[in-house]
Amino acid sequence: MEKVTERKRRDKIAGAIMRAAALDGVSELLTVTADDGTRPIVVAFDHELVSDVLHRVSWTGGYANLFVVDLDVKTMDVASVMPPAASLDAGAAEVLRPGAVHGDATIGMLLTTVGTAEDGLTVQVRLPSNRADVGLVSERQAVPV
């Protein structure tokens, strides 16, 4: 039997989000618009490394509507990811330097931190490989099927 890879699982969840956007108009979760006017989707599992996820975000110009999925309880958090220069909330942002969030922290841990940020909902992540501003759009949505 073919082993379902993580990437294929991500593809399936992305497909469900696409279908929800097209057929049900679920677009309030897609708050990030890239420079080219598109609203890119990136799907990650909560145990994935921040550095790996931000690497995938870099494929779409540093912009992403990031869906972080916890497969154990079949819920997901929705976050906005933008390049530092594009963030409108920079003044209210909390800076997490490599000592606070490092490349081998998980994206699930990062979103927990984002959810408890005191000043606003945007956290600046500065890793050696990637820089991004991450904000929480919505917590604990059911994963679409």
Place this chain on the structure above:
Amino acid sequence: MRYPPIVSGRGKYGAQNARAARRRARRSSEAAAAPELEAWPVPPEGSWDPASGDIPYQPTATARITERIGRVDGRLVFYAIMLHCRNERGEWINIWRTDCRHGTVHRHDVFHGMSNPVVLQPITSQHDVESTYRTSYAEVEDNWEEMESRWRSGEGDRA
């Protein structure tokens, strides 16, 4: 005494054949008179809701699936599902596009030639747009890896 078979001037089964011919003619004329189902006109892009637009998802560094959706009054009125692959020069090439413009769901792909669409189904109502969307997306979702692989192996248009 043996009676000869009852035949008319049109032969043994002449009456039946004549009735069958009349039925065929009637059905044919009815079919000709029936109006052809008209293509459903896609509302112009200017009338689409803000929820419309392009949503890309990139499963790998070299392949991107993008759906373009048009919604009016909360209903899907247009879609296009596209597969782009990155070539060796770093350019994104559209190798597959299924959309529902011009009254049909049709597919453009590099294997048939992007300018030779393969018509899949007529679109005669907004309901057809919604009902074909799932199939169109699933077709790309299930086949993009094979399409990319075929294209990278040299099949299809290269432009």
